[in-house]
Amino acid sequence: xxxxxxxxxxxxxxxxxxxxxxxxxxxxxxxxxxxxxxxxxxxxxxxxxxxxxxxxxxxxxxxxxxxxxxxxxxxxxxxxxxxxxxxxxxxxxxxxxxxxxxxxxxxxxxxxxxxxxxxxxxxxxxxxxxx
Numbered sequence: 673x674x675x676x677x678x679x680x681x682x683x684x685x686x687x688x689x690x691x692x693x694x695x696x697x698x699x700x701x702x703x704x705x706x707x708x709x710x711x712x713x714x715x716x717x718x719x720x721x722x723x724x725x726x727x728x729x730x731x732x733x734x735x736x737x738x739x740x741x742x743x744x745x746x747x748x749x750x751x752x753x754x755x756x757x758x759x760x761x762x763x764x765x766x767x768x769x770x771x772x773x774x775x776x777x778x779x780x781x782x783x784x785x786x787x788x789x790x791x792x793x794x795x796x797x798x799x800x801x802x803x
Contacts, residue, residue: 689718690731696738697731700745707748712774714748740766748775 687702705718716722717732724732743766746753757763770777 689720691717692727692731692733693736693738693741696741698738698741698745704745704748707751708774709776714744714773714775736769736772737765740769744769744773744775747777748773751776 688699689702691698691700700718702718705715708715708718713722717724717734722732724734727733740762743755747755747770755766757766767777
């Protein structure tokens with residue numbers, strides 16, 4: 673679906689939500705929310721149901737490391753997407769981001785039906801909590 677300008681296609685308008693993750697901006701189609709469970713923080717953010725501060729230009733601000741957010745979006749858009757992360761710390765960091773945003777981690781195709789081990793608990797430090 674193409675983005676619309678003005679009133680030329682009001683019934684099929686693609687709405688873009690801009691998130692600012694510690695200075696890195698992400699433009700996300702609002703219809704990504706349709707791909708997520710109702711309890712997902714990312715769904716509430718995209719639907720405007722999460723109470724978030726706005727940055728100087730009106731983007732929703734979340735104080736999270738943006739490193740793995742593109743992968744989070746890829747996994748939200750495609751439940752079969754399997755990221756290729758080489759280092760264990762990358763897998764742990766991605767697991768934490770997926771949990772924070774409420775995006776499910778797929779079971780890898782090569783697991784032969786075995787579940788992926790649970791994401792280790794986060795260290796004891798204050799993290800922003802989804803509302």
